[in-house]
Amino acid sequence: MVHRMEDEQRLPLIRMTALAVLIGVVAAALLFGFWRLQVLDTQHYAELAERNRIRTIPIIAPRGRILDRYGHVLLDNYPSFSVLLDRESPADVQASLAEIASGLALDPAALGEQVADAAGLPPYQPLVIKTDASPADIAFVESHRADIPCLSLLMVQRRDYPPDDFLAHVFGYVGDVSPQDIARSKGRYRPGDVVGKSGLEREYNDILMGVDGSRRVIVDSRGRVRGTLEETPAIPGKTIRLTIDENLERVAFNDLQGKTGAVVALDPRTGGVLVMASAPSFDPNEFAHGITPAQWKQLSDDPEHPMINRAIQAQLAPGSVFKIIMATAMLQTGVPPANFTVFCPGSAVFYGRVFHCWVWKTREHAHGLVDLHKAIVQSCDVYFYNVGKRLGIDRISEFAKDLGLGRRTGIDLPGEDAGLVPSPAWKEREFHQPWYPGETISVAIGQGATTVTPLQLAYSIGGIAMGGAFKQPHLLRTAAVDPEIRFPLLPGTVDTVTEAMYGVVNEGGGTAAASRLEGIQFCGKTGSAQVVSDEAAQRLSGHRYLDNAWFVGFAPRQDPEIVVSVLVQGGLHGASVAAPIARDVIAAYYKEKAQSEERLAGSPTKPRSGSTQADPASRPKASGTPQKAEAGPN
């Protein structure tokens, strides 16, 4: 045999067999390894693979728009990009932090701090590290997809608040939902949601806020989107329609520039707020973009307190405007009787103390013989001192409350203040002191402890002019019948008071005669309230102790359509500072009304009835039914 001789050169075959067995054993072990992964644990790995390739990208729902009463857009949104930092791989994030900071022009220290602060949050929750990304920021993120995969862009809808702070206090502002709100919301809010923080944004957050959608996308290992699996569209927030009249608001806004104060105009037939302006103002955009501590400090330290909505939060002595309340109480009770007259020598002595009439400081020094009409027209203090003394604090207090003061009107805005109507019971409760009769004399002319908000004065005077129908002020145009509080007044009372208020503006000696409007039955009452050293003065005026100027006016005299309340803090004289603003608003109202009537007359077709989009031309006439006019569902 040929190969016999090689046998000695061969090795024991058993070693070869051992190798073959080793191959078999190793192969079996490997197959077991694959079996374990692919058959026993395949469900687990299938899930991991799914999670790997699928990302859920939120689709941010835009907030509802806010329209004025005619459907003009007051507040809208604009699309913007936020830069998100994905924190699922902390090592990656740390490694790229410096490059991210320089690429997005962020402060590296602040960014590091933000990332460190978020350590407690779940890792799948990305951080918003820059809002309102510029085109350069977007380009940076896009071009670094490969080497900084933890960055991504999210399109959001941002509030586009008017840059000139127009209506800032009414809108309020939005911001990231607070942990407390999340806890309270029972699952409705999620971290990172943007919610209303103040104003209407907060009041109607549930309507304005939409429901975010989401898009499940397939991504590759670099995070690039390769396809969409399914999409749950965002449900946009609902649009709300206000009772605000943009034109009138603009008039009041312009008149208030450079002043500290507020203007409120109501439709007394419905309670709809036509104008609500407060000055100085703030920029809600700063809040929407995440206000910096420095900005916040500047706003909160500002002695003018721009964040306060003075229309509902300035609680100040009403001054002589309160004489309307006094006159109404006097006429309703007959104490003193309607034909009560007083001789005003410029001052009077009550309970051993001299009380001056404002006329004392003028050239005339005295009003002479004064009846109720003249007392209102010329704002005679001595007359109302006497009325107050006869009515007594209890009746004054009771009437003031019945006529809408000393309690919240219930307007649909957060943070409304109630003002104060003093009474002996109140003083006993608060100060444990008895009521001094001299205080009644001060209260009678709207001084003393009495405080009101501009909204309350418009509400109260409007209600009196309406014969005792106090419609609850509101900003949202709703289909519902407006709630009202009825405190029926005698027709004679209303006639006497409104006639006197007509005289204030239209008679020669009237305190606001300079603000007379040709052809318009413009009525009103001036007020100049001393700033006394109560909390309100401390809080709202700071160092300023000049008199606050008030004016509350309405038109027409009977069945009024608009009532305007104006406050100018430190304005000294209601007649010269506050009344012209009210005049401008009322003049604008009549101009607008005339224009729409012209349009209506020129239009061959009637406005659509029952339309949800009320046509600007469908403004009801004065004699129309107010409720129906406001019945535009939004």
Added chain:
Amino acid sequence: MRARIHTADLDWWLLGLVASLCLLGLVELYSAAGHAGSGMAWKQLAWIGLGFAAVLLLSRLDYQWVIDRGPILYLVMLGGLFAVLATGHSQFGARRWVKIGGASFQVSEFAKLVIIIALARFLSGVRTDRLRLAELVKLGIITGVPLGLILLQPDLGTALTLVPVAVVGAFLAGIKWKHALALIALAGLSIPAAWHFVLKPYQKARLTAFLQPEQDPRGSGYQLLQSEIAVGSGGLWGKGLGHGSQNQLGFVPVRTSDFILATVGEELGFAGVFLTLLLYVGLLLRLIQNAKQAKDRAGMYLVAGVAAILGFHIFVNAAMVIGWMPVTGIPLPLVSYGGSATLFVFMALGLVMSVRLRRFVN
């Protein structure tokens, strides 16, 4: 004598298994690389064609003649490895390639072949039933010098592939128990030393990532994790060719070469992996069979060396894909994309054929 060497006597079973594995590789390559895959697949096909030509060519060459050239080849290899260290251009942070003509060539692949030849020559000269200590030391030096040079490139994976050739050689030549135990102890002791003096930081990182993949899910551990996810999510029957999300979306690292088995696992499932491993087991057993039938010790050692090195590649690669081994950069023979590595396997198989064709010849 020459008349008895017939091409028809080639190991057709072996070649059939090789062709099947190549086909599997091409299909997976095409699927893994997507649209770019056709170009890569054609390129790989060209290498495979070249490989089969090399098998035919080398099978005509008398392996004894090759064994006789052992010392020269060994010196050429050392020269080449030095050249790589001196001039080789780096890719992926390591110098492994030299340019010969226009083509880059990985010298370490050539080194594997030479080590098989050199050890076959050395061991066939041993006439005792058990290796003596001096012989064992010689064996260690022959293997250790090129291993050290490759380690300096640095290429830990390829350096380690030389070890099984020596181990299997020593096993077949016969090794004393005390020597074997001493070597195992020495290997155990050298691990901490290697950790401190030999391993580069990236190699250490790979090892730590292997031991604790959760520590760094985006780094080295990430590759293993993604590979495991790919394999595991494949299930019994796989997601279908071109439908593996891990593979198609780029989560599987170096999916056309080192991790191609992960792609097989994801797209063809356990069934595909089973088939692949079955083909490899068949291939290795055929090699053992050919080793057994070799007419002399040199031929036997040659074939056994080829089997050892291929078996090591397959085991380390498959174990890495399922997370049992750290990432070492060892490709799957015949299936992974790569010219040098594929050509090496075919050349080694050519030598095997040379041994086979001469099994009855004197």
